[in-house]
Amino acid sequence: MIWYIVRRLLQMIPVFLGATLIVYLLAFAASGDPILTLAGDKPISPAVEQQLRAQYNLDKPVIIQWLIYLGNVVRLDFGVGFNGRPIADQIAAAFPVTIRLAIIAVIVETVFGVIAGVISGLRKGKLIDTTLLILSLLVIAVPTFVLGFVAQFILGVKLGIAPINVGRDPSWQNLLVPGFVLGAVSFAYVLRLTRTSIAETVGADHVRTATAKGLSRGGVVTKHILRNSLIPVVTFIGADLGALMGGAIVTESIFNIPGVGTLLFRSINAGEAPMIVSLVTLLVIIFLLSNLIVDLLYAVLDPRIRYAK
Amino acid sequence: MRSDNRAPQRPKAQHWVAPLDETPLQEVDAADTSSTPRSLWAEAVHNLVRNPVFIISALLILLVLFVAAFPGVFTSQDPTYGNLSSANKPASAEHPFGTTRQGYDTLARTVWGTRTSVIIGFFTMICSTILGGAIGALAGYVGGWIDEIVSRITDIFFAVPMILGAIVIATRLGEMNMWTVIMVLSIFGWTNVARIMRGAVISTKSQDFVTASTALGAGSLTNLLKHVIPNAIAPVIVTATVNLGVFIVAEATLSFLGVGLPTSAVSWGGDISRARDALRNQPMMLFYPSVALAITVLSFIMLGDAVRDALDPKARKR
């Protein structure tokens, strides 16, 4: 068990380094000069330019820049944004909002997705199964931003039961609709995955043996079908957190939520490379951590892993 | 034999034999040559064409492809001709779906947008499948430290969400066209194909028929190309089909965010984004491109489902 975790942690290191390097290269090294972008049309004095370049270490080779940057990140120093505010502060302001949004989305996809998937899988081929399946297909087919517009239009504009724009310092309540929109596509995937997994486990030999022991249907389902079926679902949800962060850009821009997605999108449009790199690095860390949690959950769910060397 | 504390409880020793004419003896392991020979692929096609999900999705895809190939059949309007004097008009004989705020014909935009989406979806699918398939097959087949390295590289790209990565590249590249969108999406879209190919190759390469082929004198490259990949390709095909739909959504999302195709290009994502401002007065402007997008994506996802049902060995057993 301990070596299982150690191995996973060791595997995370190259992934973290690689992912940040790629983003770093893309943001800084690819065509376009961030300083010129910053300066925009205004002419910039060579002295200021020189100072800015030194400040962002742009006068050194890219790899060195990246290493310096990594060193700073480890010390939780993300540097200063182009607008003069420390990047860490800006992120700290936006981050809690997105976290709330993501929590709602994860709850939506997990709770509703698993429940609907279990119902669907146990009633495979029945009306309720077909209905849920069609629903999931529709949710997958309609892109998040269309879903967002429609929800905003109907719930916010027509019915007036939800705010159209969430604005600053959003409450949990105000984030409910955006959270549902963000979690919708993942909900559909969780539903489908749970359904397949359940339907497969229902036919397993050990389930028949459990039935033969005289267990009630409820006992068989809760003890022998659910737990065995949930493992692939847990994997999916863990890996999906990354996709959720990507989706947050869309959702936050629709509902005007001042979260990480909005911050990221704004800095991308402004070409603010240090901010982009910091945010993506943060998202990669979240992604890796959530995968680590999934690995640990695995071990909780499946004794075979707990005992593997 | 068992030492018994149970006395025989049968009333009498019955020895019963079924009449032979009711239970005729057949030849041991007789070869059945009556049916027509059918390969696994033929079997899959046979199952596929009987699946209503496949028929519906195939018809929808044919429709989408037809619209993409011959947009002129459905509209005579130029999607890029904006006539501000006739902007924001409801449906009329001249503009069956109405016009946009810029005075574009909504029908023409929707019809011509199909081509953009289909081309981007299709080529991104091809690129990412070739890239991911090759990488996954290499990692799975060679194994060892090469697998370890390649898998980590896959993880790296997997850790950066597709939309996020695409946005970062897209802003760097500046003005995008269809081919740069395809490239950008492919760079971050190959990872799930690679993972699935790797898994399928690993489970196939340990099968007896691969060992048998080695023992017959086949080299490892021959084995990979002639035995392993053909047997591992089925789940990859399923994933690629579903991915096609996902890439179409991704392109629309990029255009929606304003980092994909330029505003001058005809794209559902861009149109949906612009329709937002007119939502209150003209919801149908949002409706048409959204429905077109949803139907296209839906048809590819359903096709993927149907193909999976036809190819999955577990489903086949039932």
Added chain:
Amino acid sequence: MSAAPDSATKQPLLEIRDLEITFTTSTGPVRGVRTANLEVYPGETVAIVGESGSGKSTTAISIAHLLPKNGSITRGQVLFEGRDITHVSEKQIRALRGDQLGLVPQDPMSNLNPMWKVGSQITEALAANGVAKGAAAKQRAVELLEEAGLPDAKRRAGQYPHEYSGGMKQRALIAMGLAARPKLLIADEPTSALDVTVQQQILDHLDTLTGELGVAVLLITHDLGLAAERAQHLVVMYKGQVVESGPALEILQSPQHPYTKRLIAAAPSLASRRLVSVAEREEVREQAQEHAAGQPSEQANGPIIEARNLTKVFPIRGSVPWRTTPFTAVDDISFSLERGTTTAIVGESGSGKSTVAQMVLKLLQPTSGRVLFEGKDVTTYKGSALKTLRRRVQPIFQNPYGTLDPMYSIFSTIEEPMRLHGIGDAKGREAKVRDLLDKVALPAAMMRRFPNELSGGQRQRVAIARALALDPEVVVCDEAVSALDVLVQDQVLHLLNDLQAELGLSYLFITHDLAVVRQIADRTLVMEKGKLVEQGSTDEVFHSPQQDYTRRLLAAIPGGSIPLAGAETIDVEAPAGPADETVTEHGEGPEDIIDPFSQAGHV
């Protein structure tokens, strides 16, 4: 037992009348069972014998309403203690499951839930049937495991299934099936996945246990010898129909139905004789040697294959990742294979017999030792020399479902080796494929078919044809007939034997089944845990085994001691002492469990 009143004993515990079971499939309804009639009286053991697809398991499973969703009883009745339970409600059948009808399922590997401790899976059965709860149930579970013959039951109850060996799992399943003291135990091939010595132990134990408890047993098995040894009453099923039933010995000694006769003739454990007389074999060997002498080979009269001090050591992952413990799978094995003869390597799982085969086939490199082919050391062969060697030494594997590439037609499967070695032109190769199919008794029309359309036996025959396509001199058969039904197995063994006589082939025959060895081998090697225990001519090994282990193996052949006209019985004093079981398998991590389809299409 004191004489009970007649009226009480005459009532059968279980009665199945004219049972018909239909499965709805995508190609229409399929009848799994056509007509089944049988009775089980309290306390007796009744065995249903049949090949795969005969409907024996389906019949048994239907009693407790455990058929898969697409199967249902379409005609006939199931009476339990005189009560019709054919179509009773789910609730009523649940009341019977566990404490009236117990089940010991077939495959120990897949029938325990990997997520729960074994003890809790038994406790659950006790609680569900109202036998015991809480701490009492836990205590009882340990007792039950002990009763099923599991050593150190207390510790074992707290372990997970993956920490158990196959035999231990089977014992746990027996404990589970008997937990609520059912009146009838349905034992569906309870030991067919296990080694013979373990099988014998477990069946002995089951016998004693059910005898003591007075539990009636409905034993489902494909092995006629085993059935006759364990049951008082036999029911023979064929293609969904009961063709014969009666007292076990009577059926064995005077079978009436032609199918039963055929089964008895083919059962290797019962009718073991050499397939070809020694004299004929001698001829074959001489011919082969003459043939070889005609070629410019100095070693023509020596053995065609010789293994010298073969050893294979695998590194096994230890408790910490950077430390591995060496595991010696094959330890200093030497033997020789004479031209035109068969040498068999017998052993149980984990004996290293297949590793030897892999080294001879040059699919694995030995850690030390050498393999000589016609006296030349081939251990270091590479490139074209290896390719030439591969032409002359061919394998046939165990699993008929894995041995053929499902994407290749039968024609391309058999043609592949010739194409690989650039032999002949398209026309010549086709003629050769036809000839080979004819040799393995398959119609030429099979050429255009695909493996998924063939039965297991037919696939194995195609595998033989493929192996023969390059006119090899040595064929290594790794459990080549083990997965086949008795009749098909018999057929393939005859085929192999005929081909040997016709083509002068030399076989290295790897098997766990001693009964098969007697039918086909000239020399026999017995392996245990990587070591060579005994070797000698097959007659010597069977008639005067020198080692305890060999004797144990011989004694464990089911039905070997039943006297039958025309067959020699195997009568060996089995030495005392248990066959040890060690847990060899390890739990698979999630990254190792590969099911591409479970992920395909998810983003």
